[in-house]
Amino acid sequence: MLKFELLRTEGAARRGRMTLHHGVVDTPMFMPVGTYGTVKGVLPQSLLDMDAQIILGNTFHLWLRPGLEVIGQFGGLHRFEGWPRPMLTDSGGFQVWSLGGADGKGRKISEQGVKFASPVNGDKLFLTPELSMQIQTVLNSDIVMQLDECTPYQSAGMLTSEAQARRSMELSLRWAQRSLDEFRRLGNPNALFGIVQGGMFEHLREASAAALAAMDLPGYAIGGVSVGEPKPEMQRIMAHTPAHLPAHKPRYLMGVGTPEDLIEGVARGIDLFDCVMPTRNARNGHLFTRFGDLRIRNARYRSDERPIDPRCGCMACRGFSRAYLHHLDRCGEMLGPMLASIHNLHYYLDLMREVRNALDAGGFAAMAARFAADRAAGVD
Amino acid sequence: MLKFELLRTEGAARRGRMTLHHGVVDTPMFMPVGTYGTVKGVLPQSLLDMDAQIILGNTFHLWLRPGLEVIGQFGGLHRFEGWPRPMLTDSGGFQVWSLGGADGKGRKISEQGVKFASPVNGDKLFLTPELSMQIQTVLNSDIVMQLDECTPYQSAGMLTSEAQARRSMELSLRWAQRSLDEFRRLGNPNALFGIVQGGMFEHLREASAAALAAMDLPGYAIGGVSVGEPKPEMQRIMAHTPAHLPAHKPRYLMGVGTPEDLIEGVARGIDLFDCVMPTRNARNGHLFTRFGDLRIRNARYRSDERPIDPRCGCMACRGFSRAYLHHLDRCGEMLGPMLASIHNLHYYLDLMREVRNALDAGGFAAMAARFAADRAAGVD
Numbered sequence: 001m002l003k004f005e006l007l008r009t010e011g012a013a014r015r016g017r018m019t020l021h022h023g024v025v026d027t028p029m030f031m032p033v034g035t036y037g038t039v040k041g042v043l044p045q046s047l048l049d050m051d052a053q054i055i056l057g058n059t060f061h062l063w064l065r066p067g068l069e070v071i072g073q074f075g076g077l078h079r080f081e082g083w084p085r086p087m088l089t090d091s092g093g094f095q096v097w098s099l100g101g102a103d104g105k106g107r108k109i110s111e112q113g114v115k116f117a118s119p120v121n122g123d124k125l126f127l128t129p130e131l132s133m134q135i136q137t138v139l140n141s142d143i144v145m146q147l148d149e150c151t152p153y154q155s156a157g158m159l160t161s162e163a164q165a166r167r168s169m170e171l172s173l174r175w176a177q178r179s180l181d182e183f184r185r186l187g188n189p190n191a192l193f194g195i196v197q198g199g200m201f202e203h204l205r206e207a208s209a210a211a212l213a214a215m216d217l218p219g220y221a222i223g224g225v226s227v228g229e230p231k232p233e234m235q236r237i238m239a240h241t242p243a244h245l246p247a248h249k250p251r252y253l254m255g256v257g258t259p260e261d262l263i264e265g266v267a268r269g270i271d272l273f274d275c276v277m278p279t280r281n282a283r284n285g286h287l288f289t290r291f292g293d294l295r296i297r298n299a300r301y302r303s304d305e306r307p308i309d310p311r312c313g314c315m316a317c318r319g320f321s322r323a324y325l326h327h328l329d330r331c332g333e334m335l336g337p338m339l340a341s342i343h344n345l346h347y348y349l350d351l352m353r354e355v356r357n358a359l360d361a362g363g364f365a366a367m368a369a370r371f372a373a374d375r376a377a378g379v380d
Numbered sequence: 381m382l383k384f385e386l387l388r389t390e391g392a393a394r395r396g397r398m399t400l401h402h403g404v405v406d407t408p409m410f411m412p413v414g415t416y417g418t419v420k421g422v423l424p425q426s427l428l429d430m431d432a433q434i435i436l437g438n439t440f441h442l443w444l445r446p447g448l449e450v451i452g453q454f455g456g457l458h459r460f461e462g463w464p465r466p467m468l469t470d471s472g473g474f475q476v477w478s479l480g481g482a483d484g485k486g487r488k489i490s491e492q493g494v495k496f497a498s499p500v501n502g503d504k505l506f507l508t509p510e511l512s513m514q515i516q517t518v519l520n521s522d523i524v525m526q527l528d529e530c531t532p533y534q535s536a537g538m539l540t541s542e543a544q545a546r547r548s549m550e551l552s553l554r555w556a557q558r559s560l561d562e563f564r565r566l567g568n569p570n571a572l573f574g575i576v577q578g579g580m581f582e583h584l585r586e587a588s589a590a591a592l593a594a595m596d597l598p599g600y601a602i603g604g605v606s607v608g609e610p611k612p613e614m615q616r617i618m619a620h621t622p623a624h625l626p627a628h629k630p631r632y633l634m635g636v637g638t639p640e641d642l643i644e645g646v647a648r649g650i651d652l653f654d655c656v657m658p659t660r661n662a663r664n665g666h667l668f669t670r671f672g673d674l675r676i677r678n679a680r681y682r683s684d685e686r687p688i689d690p691r692c693g694c695m696a697c698r699g700f701s702r703a704y705l706h707h708l709d710r711c712g713e714m715l716g717p718m719l720a721s722i723h724n725l726h727y728y729l730d731l732m733r734e735v736r737n738a739l740d741a742g743g744f745a746a747m748a749a750r751f752a753a754d755r756a757a758g759v760d
Binding site: 036037038040041042043044045046065066069070073074080081082302303305315319320321323324326327328330331333334335337338339 | 416417418421422423425446453454682695706710711714715717718
């Protein structure tokens with residue numbers, strides 16, 4: 001099930017509410033990534049404390065470990081990982097694509113599906129749209145993604161041509177139909193999203209969006225961005241594609257991005273985002289704040305008694321100083337990435353909360369301008 | 381300050397209450413170890429949730445990183461690491477001793493103190509009783525330990541002789557007096573504990589205890605156990621020494637041990653314990669339970685839907701299965717050691733709670749017998 005209410009708009013930006021089997025998601029919303037059934041380094045209780053409404057799981061990883069037999073025994077991912085709220089799973093396609101390497105030699109794509117070797121034990125595996133639906137049905141995620149082919153920005157040093165991007169996009173459309181057929185055959189009660197592809201070509205993106213819209217899916221994603229293209233290219237696609245998707249259905253920009261990307265995405269009409277950046281950067285001591293980013297490893301924080309961000313209300317900022325986090329990082333203590341991950345995720349979720357409040361009050365444009373000025377100011 | 385009330389006894393076992401500058405500690409009590417100003421992998425909030433009443437910090441490590449300048453700026457360790465309750469710091473002596481290696485070549489002990497090279501940057505350092513007091517005064521821990529020489533069980537393959545153990549014990553006594561003199565000179569308002577040494581020789585332990593008792597310190601520790609000796613040797617010292625310490629002062633058995641060791645220690649009249657075992661073992665997938673220990677890595681837990689211990693009330697057992705913890709371990713996910721550390725510490729603290737309740741009710745002997753039978757039963 002999925003019910004989407006569009007509550008308010010400001011320009012292209014949208015304030016909405018999505019009701020899923022496991023609960024309600026206010027949009028625009030950022031989804032923390034829980035690849036292997038855990039948002040790295042964060043207790044589920046901490047995610048609830050920061051009011052994360054929906055998290056992501058990676059079909060590819062969970063299929064390999066612990067495997068479907070175990071997750072099936074638990075009736076799905078929710079009980080297995082102890083997460084009571086909505087969950088989205090990707091299709092596995094992007095991970096298989098990433099496995100391939102720059103030259104794509106690590107996997108073989110055919111009309112039928114993708115052949116590749118398991119990075120865990122070398123087993124030969126074959127992922128098809130049907131299998132992806134079967135896996136995601138066992139995972140029982142609230143939002144299921146179609147299997148798609150992620151069109152690369154370049155391959156072996158050559159930019160993807162219009163002909164290549166078209167072939168790839170058309171394959172993804174046929175896989176969307178097969179995904180939908182299998183999803184229905186399985187009687188999956190959750191919501192299947194289609195994924196717009198088309199590379200850096202606007203007319204291909206439009207064709208993809210139109211064909212997917214005709215399938216009347218409950219939601220749509222924009223894929224094939226944040227795949228190595230220069231930022232202006234991503235921004236061009238972000239500016240172009242959302243308007244070609246049905247207005248009354250949620251729109252999800254996959255794998256994006258920085259805080260600035262999120263604000264720009266909202267301005268262009270995106271409702272959902274996911275990215276490993278807050279947690280991955282946290283583990284490298286890269287902290288996001290309202291006034292720019294802060295590298296906790298920097299010697300200037302050695303004796304800094306202030307919290308990461310004095311205006312932040314997260315557990316890390318309520319109880320600990322930059323000096324303490326600097327010390328933990330220097331000693332390689334686990335508590336360092338634990339607190340940094342809490343802070344970064346809280347920052348992303350809080351930013352989206354601020355966006356929603358601004359949209360509710362009709363003040364998103366002003367909020368976005370303030371955001372840009374604050375971020376440019378730099379950390380004190 | 382330290383006030384110790386002996387509330388009740390059962391045989392040699394003691395139920396007490398210790399009031400320190402930062403709060404009250406019910407005894408017998410286990411103290412989680414927070415070497416570098418953090419109990420590895422555990423949020424301070426989780427320690428409060430499991431009602432840890434006192435934690436330990438390592439003077440040696442904190443002296444090297446972040447150093448006294450930083451901790452001094454925070455007015456001590458409590459504010460630096462965000463821990464509001466009592467804290468005990470060791471003297472640094474045991475770590476310097478550990479640095480030396482089996483042959484002791486890594487450090488040089490003289491009457492004045494210990495010379496060694498910093499394992500962080502190679503700096504030549506010289507730890508004296510006076511310096512240890514100065515460092516611990518900056519740390520502002522509630523319980524300060526004297527600098528002692530930890531007498532090894534054996535050295536270069538030879539058991540420590542009576543003459544060697546005597547020389548070492550007498551040096552520790554002189555260092556106790558110097559520690560006390562400096563502690564007073566500094567006007568440190570906290571509580572200084574002396575450390576009984578004497579190796580595996582009862583008469584040396586008695587001489588050490590008597591000389592320390594004459595100094596009228598507010599508490600006493602038994603050191604130089606859990607230093608590589610066979611378990612029966614440790615048990616012999618544990619059975620012998622406590623009775624030679626003043627009855628109305630707290631007794632702390634340093635660096636011990638397994639759950640069985642703790643119960644035996646209580647039976648012998650020990651009030652305080654510390655050990656890295658619950659957290660270190662947790663990081664290796666070794667979990668403690670009422671019915672014996674459990675290695676979560678074992679393939680038999682792959683699809684086990686039960687919590688680590690169905691009768692345990694910790695956060696890990698309330699929300700997660702053995703199968704999930706097995707999966708986290710297999711994937712090298714941080715959440716694995718995080719949940720395992722919470723469980724193991726909760727187990728240790730809960731065991732001590734059970735001990736205190738039994739002592740309150742005059743049923744410690746029965747409780748200890750039940751404990752031994754349960755632990756021997758093995759995990760289902």
